[in-house]
Amino acid sequence: xIGVFDSGYGGLTVLKELLALLPGYDYxxxxxxxxxxxxxxxxxxxxRYTLQGVKHLFDAGCPLxxxxxxxxxxxxxxxxxxxxxxxxxxxxxxxxxxxPCVEAVSAVTRTxxxxxxxxxxxxxxxxxxxxxxxxxxxxxxxxxxxxxxVPLVExxxxxxxxxxxxxxxxxxxxxxxxxxIDTLIxxxxxxxxxxxxxxxxxxxxxxxxDQGGIVARSLQDYLWRHPEMEQRLTRQGLRHFETTxxxxxxxxxxxxxxxxxxxxxxxxxxx
Numbered sequence: 312x313i314g315v316f317d318s319g320y321g322g323l324t325v326l327k328e329l330l331a332l333l334p335g336y337d338y339x340x341x342x343x344x345x346x347x348x349x350x351x352x353x354x355x356x357x358x359r360y361t362l363q364g365v366k367h368l369f370d371a372g373c374p375l376x377x378x379x380x381x382x383x384x385x386x387x388x389x390x391x392x393x394x395x396x397x398x399x400x401x402x403x404x405x406x407x408x409x410x411p412c413v414e415a416v417s418a419v420t421r422t423x424x425x426x427x428x429x430x431x432x433x434x435x436x437x438x439x440x441x442x443x444x445x446x447x448x449x450x451x452x453x454x455x456x457x458x459x460x461v462p463l464v465e466x467x468x469x470x471x472x473x474x475x476x477x478x479x480x481x482x483x484x485x486x487x488x489x490x491x492i493d494t495l496i497x498x499x500x501x502x503x504x505x506x507x508x509x510x511x512x513x514x515x516x517x518x519x520x521d522q523g524g525i526v527a528r529s530l531q532d533y534l535w536r537h538p539e540m541e542q543r544l545t546r547q548g549l550r551h552f553e554t555t556x557x558x559x560x561x562x563x564x565x566x567x568x569x570x571x572x573x574x575x576x577x578x579x580x581x582x
Contacts, residue, residue: 312337312551313530313544314376316361319347319465320561321501322379323568324406328523329377330550330569332531335343337549338476339371341353341578342565344556348461349382350430350499357432361387362395364581369400374543376405377530381429381499382520384409387435401437404540411444411524411529412496419518420494426485427499429576431456439498455485460559464501467564469508478508486514497519553578 315326319342320532326340341364343349349357361383368376378384384407389558427439434456443450461476463469486492495517497503503521513519534541552575554561565573 312339312373313550314338314365314371315340315379316364316368316372316376316383317342317378317383317500318349318360319344319461319501320564320568321448321461321464321499322505324500324503324509324523325377325379325526327569328527329530330528332524333534335546335548336545337551339368339373339551339553341368341553342555342561343580344465344554344561345557346552347429347465349374349380349386349463350432350458352432354386354432354436355525357365357382357386358390360580361558362391362582363393365395365405366399367380367578367580369403369461374403375540376403377526378405378407378524381408381438381502382432382436383407385433387437390512406530406533408500408526409438409442409498411525412438412498412520413446414494414529415525416443416494416521417447420450422491423454424489424492424494424508426489426492426495427452427454427498428457428460428485428495428502429454429566432460433498437492439496441572451489453485454487455481455488457481460505461501464504469504474508478505479497479512482509490514492517494518494520497522505528520541521569555579 387406434454440452463474558575562573
């Protein structure tokens with residue numbers, strides 16, 4: 312199976328696009344809902360939790376794991392790839408969501424000014440700034456941390472009027488600081504659920520980058536370039552779901568996001 316890991320529900324927006332583009336593969340989604348959100352947590356905590364999730368997916372037989380969480384990708388991916396995989400599982404791979412999105416930016420922006428909306432952890436890590444400037448140093452990156460956005464999604468309050476204030480506040484902060492932004496990155500996989508409220512607030516000409524489709528196309532390209540990995544993946548169209556919190560609550564939220572019935576089981580990660 313292809314393993315998909317997230318701190319909670321946000322990674323389901325990535326899984327949804329994976330299922331649309333690459334439906335034949337088998338997937339195991341794991342949400343660490345009991346410890347969500349990851350955004351405010353320390354680098355060490357996010358790294359430890361993410362590594363536990365990756366090990367859990369490896370133990371379940373996944374040769375390939377996608378960290379469908381920007382905070383985990385920002386705070387844990389590099390260490391896991393460079394420090395842990397060579398000793399833990401040198402024949403397996405862990406991929407993140409930041410790099411594919413960054414690679415798409417340079418082809419889109421015309422003003423060379425890009426905005427990033429993300430969790431506190433993702434913004435503090437500077438991962439988007441560093442990765443974008445590696446590809447194109449001429450691009451200016453402006454960031455805005457949105458600490459309330461993930462809790463709004465996790466508590467299923469993102470469609471209510473209470474979410475409007477926080478969405479408008481952070482968009483106003485970002486666009487006031489850099490009015491010439493023409494490309495806006497949703498630097499958290501929870502944020503696509505807020506798109507209906509975000510779009511009406513954007514000025515004309517600002518393009519919104521949604522990670523789900525970008526990550527799905529990137530994985531398709533990765534598997535094409537790495538046939539040795541592609542051949543290890545099973546293709547029965549199976550979808551399995553696990554959560555570290557209450558399955559009934561997870562199933563209710565996940566079914567709405569994926570627009571199909573979801574039945575999960577509760578798991579506990581090994582320390």
